[in-house]
Structures are given as C-alpha cells and as structure tokens.
Amino acid sequence: MFFKLVVLFLLVNFSASEDPxxxxxxxxxxxxxxxxxxxxxxxxxxxxxxxxxxxxxxxxxxxxxxxxxxxxxxxxxxxxxxxxxxxxxxxxxxxxxxxxxxxxxxxxxxxxxxxxxxxxxxxxxxxxxxxxxxxxxxxxxxxxxxxxxxxxxxxxxxxxxxxxxxxxxxxxxxxxxxxxxxxxxxxxxxxxxxxxxxxxxxxxxxxxxxxxxxxxxxxxxxxxxxxxxxxxxxxxxxxxxxxxxxxxxxxxxxxxxxxxxxxxLDLSRLPKLPRRGPKQEPIFLTIGLPLIAVSLAFVTIFGIVFIVIIKRKFAEVLEDWELHYGPHRFKFKDLYIATKGFRDKELLGIGGFGRVYRGVLPTNMKEVAVKRVSHESRQGMREFVAEIVSIGRLRHRNIVQLLGYCRRKGELLLVYDYMPNGSLDKFLFNQPREYTLDWRQRFRIIKGVALGLVYLHEEWEHVVVHRDVKASNVLIDGELNGRLGDFGLARLYDHGTDPHTTHVVGTLGYLAPELTRSRKATTGTDVFAFGAFMLEVACGRRPIEPQGSGEELILVDWVFSCWNRESILEAGDPNLGGDYVVEEMEMILKLGLMCSHSVALARPSMRQVVQFLEGHVPMPDLSSLGISLSCLTFGHGEGFDDFAMSYPSSMDKAFNQSSSVAESLLSGGR
Structure with missing residues (x-):
C-alpha cells in the first residue's frame, strides 16, 4: 500500500511539473x-x-x-x-x-x-x-x-x-x-x-x-x-x-x-468572421450584352496567354527515371501555392543548405516545411534523389519525416513535416532565463536525439550517417521533443561541387579529426558531433565561441579543464540556476568528453550512449580511459588540409591505447 502511495505521489508531482x-x-x-x-x-x-x-x-x-x-x-x-x-x-x-x-x-x-x-x-x-x-x-x-x-x-x-x-x-x-x-x-x-x-x-x-x-x-x-x-x-x-x-x-x-x-497567434491563419450586411449585386449584371461579348473575348484571349505563362512559370524538370518514385515527388505548383509563392512572411529560417518556408499543402491541408536547395550541377542527381526517396521511408519519433522532393531548373525542394517550435539552438542561445529549456526538457531532447541516431546507425535496413548533427539541425515539435532533421543534404554536395563549402562537408566544432584524412563520414563521426551537441545543450554554449582579443573558447577544452580540476559541474549552463539533476548533468558532460575523443575507436557507439543515458550500463571512469586534453580536439582553422595530420605527439600513445579503450567501452555491448 505504501509503495502505491509513493508511486501515486510521484505521478502527481510529475504531471504537475509539466508546463502545459x-x-x-x-x-x-x-x-x-x-x-x-x-x-x-x-x-x-x-x-x-x-x-x-x-x-x-x-x-x-x-x-x-x-x-x-x-x-x-x-x-x-x-x-x-x-x-x-x-x-x-x-x-x-x-x-x-x-x-x-x-x-x-x-x-x-x-x-x-x-x-x-x-x-x-x-x-x-x-x-x-x-x-x-x-x-x-x-x-x-x-x-x-x-x-x-x-x-x-x-x-x-x-x-x-x-x-x-x-x-x-x-x-x-x-x-x-x-x-x-x-x-x-x-x-x-x-x-x-x-x-x-x-x-x-x-x-x-x-x-x-x-x-x-x-x-x-x-x-x-x-x-x-x-x-x-x-x-x-x-x-x-x-x-x-x-x-x-x-x-x-x-x-x-x-x-x-x-x-x-x-x-x-498566427493572425493570418485565424478563421474569418461571418460577412455582415446584404450581399452586393455584382456590377457585371448591369453591363449590356455587346460589352459582355467583348469582355468574354478578352477574357478568353487573356486566359490562353495566362495559361501559357503559368505553364512556363511552374515548369519543372521531370525525367523518365523519376516516374518510378511516384508519391515521393511533389508538384512545384503545389509547393508554390502552399508557401504563398515563397513569401518572406512564410520564411522559417536560412541555413547552410538553403531557405526553409512554412506551407500548407492545398491537396490535404497538411502543414509542411519546404527547403529550397540550390544545386546547379546535374552530376549525381539521380543517385541523390534515389537516396532522398529511400530516406523518406525512415519512421522514428525522433526523426523529422522527409515527405518527398521536387526538382525545378537549378533547384531542389525538400518537403518535411512541420515542426512548430523551430530549431533547438533558438532555445539555448540568446534567450532570457525564463524562456530557456529546463533540465528535464534538455535531458529528454538529448536522449531522443540519441535514440534517433541509434535507429539510423543500427536499426533501419541500411546504415544512415547523418553527417551534420548539431543543435540547429534538431527541431522541436509541439510537445518539446527533439527530432533530427536535415540528413542527406551533405550528400548532395558530394555528388556535385559548391564553391561555398569546404572540402570537408560539415560544421566547424562538430567535425571529427579523422574526416580531414579520410574525408569519409562514418557512424563514429556522427558520435563525435553528438558529443559536441551534448556539451552545447548542457553548457548553453556553442562548440566554438569567439572571445575578446581574437581568441576563441573551445567548449570541449573548457569542460575538460573543469573535470580535470574536479569541478565539472561548473560547466553547466548558468541559465539553469543549478536546477538540474546532478548525476544526470555530470553524466552528460562526461559523455560529451568521451564522444569527443580524437581516436574514433575510443568513442562509444550510439547504442552504448543510450545505455548510459538510460542507466542500463554504468558510466566508466574517464581517468581509466586515458582521456587527456591531447585526446580531445575540435578543428579550429578556416581550412582542414593543414590540420589533417597535425595530431599531438601523444596521439601515437592514444592510438596504441585505443584497442583497450574500445574494449572497455564495448563491454556494455549491443
């Protein structure tokens, strides 16, 4: 009986802690x-x-x-x-x-x-x-x-x-x-x-x-x-x-x-009030028959011209091989109507791969997000579209659903489920304390993104590497759950070329050091980026922040220094005001350091990360893993070619230790 009362008390307090x-x-x-x-x-x-x-x-x-x-x-x-x-x-x-x-x-x-x-x-x-x-x-x-x-x-x-x-x-x-x-x-x-x-x-x-x-x-x-x-x-x-x-x-x-x-409230979406007063008689009824005939002729000619113009306006690329993809291909006209002509008023944001607009599909009134990606090169387009359609079959509660695509001239349009609360970075940075996410919400988002990556890496029929895990690519749904989005886009620039990107596709601060040598994204590079993601969510800081006198704050270095002097909780986001579960905060910060190891084999897999987060496997002691500042690194420079082989001298020792480190991590195995 006492146990039931305790459970009831916890349930009541949990529901009361929700912010409806x-x-x-x-x-x-x-x-x-x-x-x-x-x-x-x-x-x-x-x-x-x-x-x-x-x-x-x-x-x-x-x-x-x-x-x-x-x-x-x-x-x-x-x-x-x-x-x-x-x-x-x-x-x-x-x-x-x-x-x-x-x-x-x-x-x-x-x-x-x-x-x-x-x-x-x-x-x-x-x-x-x-x-x-x-x-x-x-x-x-x-x-x-x-x-x-x-x-x-x-x-x-x-x-x-x-x-x-x-x-x-x-x-x-x-x-x-x-x-x-x-x-x-x-x-x-x-x-x-x-x-x-x-x-x-x-x-x-x-x-x-x-x-x-x-x-x-x-x-x-x-x-x-x-x-x-x-x-x-x-x-x-x-x-x-x-x-x-x-x-x-x-x-x-x-x-x-x-x-x-x-x-x-979105005032443009509010229902209209009933019309007041008597309905006015159309002026057309007062026009004589000769003028009506002239008007009809004019309208007919104008209609023909208008149809020709509209057909040209909404002309889109459609090749024979795309007929195979059926419902995954959207008509440009439908997307144009959905976004009200891609008006700035419907603009949700601008990212590294293009502009994103909110829209309502005219066919079923479903809210969607439409991303416009410029891509002039047709090289590899067939392979990329095949990959997009394949990714469209992914189904997971922590992954933004990719509904399909549209091609038109030098442009590719991707259609996603609409996430009403935008991207996670807007909740972490430059927000007053009362409007930031609390620790319970942040921990749930971290766990949700981790589960989404496990699904991509291990549970779907193919291995999917996200390639750009970061807070701005985690979208927040109406219930404040985190969902991974924007995968497949980095692949687009592998097929063609883009003068605005570096040789290594990704974002500074999230790039694993082995990418500069192999230029090949793996599940391990996703884990490295997830480590940076965990630290920015827990600390409320970006992985690389400019400081005074041209210096930069490297987040992983700072968290490591806090751990090294046995005060790792100092790295927590001050906007939380200390209102967090100490064990969870300490675990997230240490996991961030583990995932940021410069040796790929020394990083845990995403399944092991989830086991740590859910408490099924105890966290190993960082000191027993041989983690030192030389084993933790983010790329700082503008380019990566010079950085590719610039590991510290202690890296040789770290590589020699990587097998034993990996073995100790894998003891929590799949």
Missing part, C-alpha cells in the same frame, strides 16, 4: 469542451453565442491545469494567455452582454445565469468565497448592481461580478503612450493578453486591435496573491451569455502557457 501549453489558430481540431449554445463553425470559428435570447454558454480546454507549485501548495505558478475575440451586435450603438476569460474549478458552471451574470455566477452565489473563480470580463452592459463604470469596459473579477479593478476599453500606444478608446462590440477582431507573475503576484490585462502589436503599457494591473482563489487543479476557458438584444460572441484563436509566455 497550447495554441489554437482556429478551433477546427482544438481540444475544447462546449456547453450551452456554443459551437465550432466549419471554418474553425468558435461561436460562443448566436442570436438566441437569454442563453449562456461555456467553452473550456478539456484537460485540467495544475496552477500550484507541487513543493509549495500556497504558491500560484506564473501563466500567460492571449486570445482574439469579436462581439457583433444587431445595433451599432447597443449591445447584449459580453465575454469573460475564466479560470474555474469545473468545465461547466451549472448554477450560473445568463444576461448580466455572463454565465459565471447567479444571484445566490455571486461574491461567495467558495466560488474559486478568477475572470477577466469584456463587458458591454453597464449594470449598477455590480458597480460597472460604463457599458464598454474591461474588468478583473475574483469570485464576484463586482470587479476589483476595471477600465474603459482601449489601449496605450507604444509611440507616445497616448490612450485610444475601443468599442468592444464594434464587430472588429481584437486581441487580449492576460499575464500573471507568480513570483511578484502581479496580474496584467492588455487589449489592442488585431492589427496592432501588443502595447507595452497594460490596460489593467492588479497586485494580488491569487492563491486563495485558485485551487491546485483548475479549468480555463470562456463564458458568455445573451440578454434581450441580439448579439453574437466569437473567439478566433487562443494560446496559453504555464511558466512562460504564451505563443503568439
């Missing part, structure tokens, strides 16, 4: 529970109310949220949310009742009443301390019973519709701080930000039109400890109601995050 978050750019597939008259329209628009009178509705996120610190049940954690709403009234100068963002102990509020109670409370329980309800109201009715300041205001409610703080609807401009009024029931979309700092016990509410960036000065703020009002587990959502005037309330998009800033 979600982003709904429209609600077509959103995990939301509805009641009352709320419904989701076919285009993804959440319609809270319709023109039915004296009704209420709720729309809550289906899963409960843990708001309190598992170690301190009296402390409310920080949270942030943003949403876009619209209130459409039948009359321009009058409106029904408003909308409230609400934190409540249950998804439904069965005792609540419509009209002025906004579906939150009733005459019997309004003001009761047992309600445990926190709400931000967007109220369009002035009710003297609740001391409303006007019929167009924003208020903060704590268990009571008598707001503890309220303000006329509007926003402060960022250029001069001037205040501009807004009409909540104008029918125009507006955005709200609600943010609570758990440490400072400070709540802010900010409002702005949808086309205006978030104002720097909030509309409302409240210094109040919310722990008496918010229980450990609560539900979040929206409440609204109708009265005697016909009014519709809509939510277009919603984002929420515990212990961090809510992800920005």
């Amino acid at each position: 978050g979600f982003t709904f750019n429209g609600f077509r597939t959103a995990n939301v529970s509805l009641d009352g008259i709320a419904e989701i329209k076919p285009n993804g628009l959440l319609m809270l109310t319709n023109t039915t009178k004296q009704q209420k509705c709720h729309a809550f996120y289906s899963h409960p949220i843990h708001f309190k610190n598992s170690l301190n049940s009296t402390q409310i954690l920080s949270f942030s949310t943003t949403f876009v709403f619209a209130i459409v009234s039948e009359y321009s100068q009058l409106s029904g009742h408003g909308i409230a963002f609400v934190i409540a102990p249950s998804r439904g509020l069965p005792e609540a009443l419509p009209s002025s109670y906004l579906g939150l409370f009733s005459e019997a329980n309004n003001g009761n301390s047992t309600n445990h309800v926190v709400a931000v109201e967007l109220d369009t009715i002035q009710n003297s019973e609740f001391h409303d300041i006007n019929d167009n205001h924003v208020g903060i409610d704590l268990n009571d519709l008598r707001s503890v703080n309220s303000s006329p609807a509007g926003y402060f401009t960022n250029n001069n701080g001037g205040f501009r009024n807004l009409s909540l029931y104008s029918g125009q979309p507006m955005q709200v930000w609600v943010e609570y700092n758990g440490g400072k016990k400070h709540l802010t509410v900010t409002l702005a039109p949808i086309n205006v960036p978030k104002p720097e000065i909030p509309l409302l703020s409240l210094d109040r400890d919310l722990s008496p009002y918010i229980l450990d587990t609560m539900y979040i959502g929206f409440s609204s109601s109708t009265g005697s005037l016909l009014t519709s309330h809509y939510i277009l998009g919603w984002s929420f995050q515990m212990n961090g800033r809510a992800q920005e």
Whole structure:
C-alpha cells in the first residue's frame, strides 16, 4: 500500500511539473469542451453565442491545469494567455452582454445565469468565497448592481461580478503612450493578453486591435496573491451569455502557457468572421450584352496567354527515371501555392543548405516545411534523389519525416513535416532565463536525439550517417521533443561541387579529426558531433565561441579543464540556476568528453550512449580511459588540409591505447 502511495505521489508531482501549453489558430481540431449554445463553425470559428435570447454558454480546454507549485501548495505558478475575440451586435450603438476569460474549478458552471451574470455566477452565489473563480470580463452592459463604470469596459473579477479593478476599453500606444478608446462590440477582431507573475503576484490585462502589436503599457494591473482563489487543479476557458438584444460572441484563436509566455497567434491563419450586411449585386449584371461579348473575348484571349505563362512559370524538370518514385515527388505548383509563392512572411529560417518556408499543402491541408536547395550541377542527381526517396521511408519519433522532393531548373525542394517550435539552438542561445529549456526538457531532447541516431546507425535496413548533427539541425515539435532533421543534404554536395563549402562537408566544432584524412563520414563521426551537441545543450554554449582579443573558447577544452580540476559541474549552463539533476548533468558532460575523443575507436557507439543515458550500463571512469586534453580536439582553422595530420605527439600513445579503450567501452555491448 505504501509503495502505491509513493508511486501515486510521484505521478502527481510529475504531471504537475509539466508546463502545459497550447495554441489554437482556429478551433477546427482544438481540444475544447462546449456547453450551452456554443459551437465550432466549419471554418474553425468558435461561436460562443448566436442570436438566441437569454442563453449562456461555456467553452473550456478539456484537460485540467495544475496552477500550484507541487513543493509549495500556497504558491500560484506564473501563466500567460492571449486570445482574439469579436462581439457583433444587431445595433451599432447597443449591445447584449459580453465575454469573460475564466479560470474555474469545473468545465461547466451549472448554477450560473445568463444576461448580466455572463454565465459565471447567479444571484445566490455571486461574491461567495467558495466560488474559486478568477475572470477577466469584456463587458458591454453597464449594470449598477455590480458597480460597472460604463457599458464598454474591461474588468478583473475574483469570485464576484463586482470587479476589483476595471477600465474603459482601449489601449496605450507604444509611440507616445497616448490612450485610444475601443468599442468592444464594434464587430472588429481584437486581441487580449492576460499575464500573471507568480513570483511578484502581479496580474496584467492588455487589449489592442488585431492589427496592432501588443502595447507595452497594460490596460489593467492588479497586485494580488491569487492563491486563495485558485485551487491546485483548475479549468480555463470562456463564458458568455445573451440578454434581450441580439448579439453574437466569437473567439478566433487562443494560446496559453504555464511558466512562460504564451505563443503568439498566427493572425493570418485565424478563421474569418461571418460577412455582415446584404450581399452586393455584382456590377457585371448591369453591363449590356455587346460589352459582355467583348469582355468574354478578352477574357478568353487573356486566359490562353495566362495559361501559357503559368505553364512556363511552374515548369519543372521531370525525367523518365523519376516516374518510378511516384508519391515521393511533389508538384512545384503545389509547393508554390502552399508557401504563398515563397513569401518572406512564410520564411522559417536560412541555413547552410538553403531557405526553409512554412506551407500548407492545398491537396490535404497538411502543414509542411519546404527547403529550397540550390544545386546547379546535374552530376549525381539521380543517385541523390534515389537516396532522398529511400530516406523518406525512415519512421522514428525522433526523426523529422522527409515527405518527398521536387526538382525545378537549378533547384531542389525538400518537403518535411512541420515542426512548430523551430530549431533547438533558438532555445539555448540568446534567450532570457525564463524562456530557456529546463533540465528535464534538455535531458529528454538529448536522449531522443540519441535514440534517433541509434535507429539510423543500427536499426533501419541500411546504415544512415547523418553527417551534420548539431543543435540547429534538431527541431522541436509541439510537445518539446527533439527530432533530427536535415540528413542527406551533405550528400548532395558530394555528388556535385559548391564553391561555398569546404572540402570537408560539415560544421566547424562538430567535425571529427579523422574526416580531414579520410574525408569519409562514418557512424563514429556522427558520435563525435553528438558529443559536441551534448556539451552545447548542457553548457548553453556553442562548440566554438569567439572571445575578446581574437581568441576563441573551445567548449570541449573548457569542460575538460573543469573535470580535470574536479569541478565539472561548473560547466553547466548558468541559465539553469543549478536546477538540474546532478548525476544526470555530470553524466552528460562526461559523455560529451568521451564522444569527443580524437581516436574514433575510443568513442562509444550510439547504442552504448543510450545505455548510459538510460542507466542500463554504468558510466566508466574517464581517468581509466586515458582521456587527456591531447585526446580531445575540435578543428579550429578556416581550412582542414593543414590540420589533417597535425595530431599531438601523444596521439601515437592514444592510438596504441585505443584497442583497450574500445574494449572497455564495448563491454556494455549491443
């Protein structure tokens, strides 16, 4: 019985340690529970109310949220949310009742009443301390019973519709701080930000039109400890109601995050509001028949010319041998439409191999990432495309799915699954401490990438060498799992030539020294790069960082120096603030040194790395492996030809020891 209680306690605390978050750019597939008259329209628009009178509705996120610190049940954690709403009234100068963002102990509020109670409370329980309800109201009715300041205001409610703080609807401009009024029931979309700092016990509410960036000065703020009002587990959502005037309330998009800033909504992807007013008669109906005939002739000629131009615009290379690859080949036209003509607005990033764009395929509305790779040489293209199609059959949860390719003129386009959180390096470098990944997330990403490499090296039908393992090539999915991407690209430049690359394909700081001699990538060179990757994730530093006076910080040298003076934990990322599992941090740093050994045979395999990470095999003592600074190296120079054979004199001894070192590592075997 005691064991079950311990397991239950650990499970509860583990779930509470999660930082839940979600982003709904429209609600077509959103995990939301509805009641009352709320419904989701076919285009993804959440319609809270319709023109039915004296009704209420709720729309809550289906899963409960843990708001309190598992170690301190009296402390409310920080949270942030943003949403876009619209209130459409039948009359321009009058409106029904408003909308409230609400934190409540249950998804439904069965005792609540419509009209002025906004579906939150009733005459019997309004003001009761047992309600445990926190709400931000967007109220369009002035009710003297609740001391409303006007019929167009924003208020903060704590268990009571008598707001503890309220303000006329509007926003402060960022250029001069001037205040501009807004009409909540104008029918125009507006955005709200609600943010609570758990440490400072400070709540802010900010409002702005949808086309205006978030104002720097909030509309409302409240210094109040919310722990008496918010229980450990609560539900979040929206409440609204109708009265005697016909009014519709809509939510277009919603984002929420515990212990961090809510992800920005993609305003271009939000559903459209229903059209207002009568449909205008087309001008075409008023044109006479002669003009119609002339117009039709013009349209026909123009259409023919347009088709010719379009065919040339979307012309692509298609050779007989490519017919064999079938569904792996995408049409350029589909990719062009998906990325809105490769507009800069859809640009996700620029890497060493080309530009990457976000897109939505018109055939199945699937979100994808499209990488444009310039490659003028046709030498080896057939072999490379065959390799791309083969890689497209890889299936692993820690590998970004390569869906297919498209060739057009001197360009190759690769289509991948879309990863909403971008690349890992953006989370590690140049981020405020509160927005960096915590240790639990980093350790899970390291383990996930390691499992992905084991799959590539040993578990698929062929051995696949990634060739460019690094943080910028690890993408983060919606659940903050790490996925390896961008493999096969280095192979492209082996088939042809590219004046912008060095003779050794890869990235400085991740290149194994044997590459400069053999120029042949192996699973061992992937392990070397993975060692550099582990160190940069644990230390929050790049493998090679420029310092003052033209000097460079070589990360592996620095970690080794910390280990050599028996203070290896000093190398940990200071942004973690010491909040990590000491044994795990020490293991990652030591594994990084082992994988960075300049002798390939002295490095562990990726399967052995996974066994260390999962605790199935104990870590060997680094000193017993003969690791010294001379056995750890990154290439520093601009070129690699001079560096190819420049091992220190102690390398001869290291090579002689490599067989015994490898034997000791392989004792944890496959």
